[in-house]
Amino acid sequence: MTGVPASAAGGPSPAGATGKVSAVGTTGKANPTGASKAGAARPAGADQGAEGDARPVRGGKIAAAAVNQASVWNIANLLTMLRLLLVPAFVMLMLADGGYDPAWRSFAWAAFAIAMITDLFDGHLARAYDLVTDFGKIADPIADKAIMGAALICLSALGDLPWWVTGVILGRELGITLLRFIVIRYGVIPASRGGKLKTLTQGVAVGMYILALTGWLATLRWWVMAAAVVLTVVTGLDYVRQAIVLRRQGIAERRAALEETEA
Template sequence: MTALSADPAATPPQTAKLVNLPNALTVLRLAMVPVFAVLLLQDHGSDEAGRWWATLVFGLAIITDRYDGMIARRTGQVTEFGKLADPIADKALTGTALIGLSVLMLLPWWVTLTILVREVGVTLLRFWVIRHGVIASSRGGKLKTVVQSLAIAMYILPLTGLLATARWWVMAFAVLLTVVTGLDYVYRALSLRRTSARAMRAAAARRAAGPTGTSGTRRDTAA
């Protein structure tokens, strides 16, 4: 027993504590969502001060999203709770912002639906390929997140004139990136399911079994 426990390969990996800074930032971001919604929808969006405060809360929530994952990876504090709660917090914040803006008639519903369908679809794809591996975020995906956050923030702000026109183009670019990166994720998910080690083992097992899986038995009988 002593020899086994001394073997590094036999020692079970240490698990991160549930209560840690990255998880606290994720929970904080979730808690910000209803606060953000109240500020955005105050007086049906006509309260300019409320929308400025809503932008501030949205920006702070985006900052926590930037740092919770980075801190968790660098300090070895990745937990199952964090893996589950982080994307939920992201979708809750983005979804609340988009739906709120469409309810206030500041953003067309087709934009909101396009982005939400992509985000939900990518989440479902992650679950679909989870046994084969994890698809790393692409540069396009990271750019999409930045541009999308900027566009949403610009729509939350009570902008007028040239800036109000500029935010339309920023959102149009965000929608384009949303669609392109979504299609790229579908392609990479399908490729992963075909080329992962798990898929290769399954394919090898099917080839070894023959066309019907009982060819060896038939040959033995014929002999």
């Protein structure tokens, strides 16, 4: 019978035919891939439609984003919350018994050290394990400046640190934060190595001032604080320079885009 394969008529099938033609579609044509549309393996994020074919879910990206959205109660944010809670605890320990008791100052130093150490880890954990949240973006810089500001103000109030040093450091931190918000429409000013060194030096210097040190250690902490002030001023000026350049580039790009649109 012409037009009918031997296998359909009950005869022997040609060698290799079985396995090459494994499924027949609704149109009667063989599917050479070896799997029917209805039984084909579906790619990740795909769903089977009403017609039996595999098609991507329209809300697949939204669903994936919902799954990947980090919870507020993650380890990075918990460390940030701990740092916020350590601020009032540090102030109480620092000012306990008039603020000059070496034992209480040691406890205050421990609280300050824990806060500074958690500052090193929470941001790294958030970026490394995709734990970045809106809460963390807001709370992390607040916690950083709160613990440093509390330490500087307490030291100046007790007469251990000149007020102008506190004013320079806090003025720089608040000014740069404001500057970042002003130029954020043009881009983000990245953290520099100098800024990280500044933060480390500030932490070491303030920590040495919190402890009741005497002798050559008291002299050493003065030099460390002097280095921290210099780095604070130098990196602050560098951030201002970057902000000016970023703003000029942003304005130039907008003008170029506007001219291109009008042309």
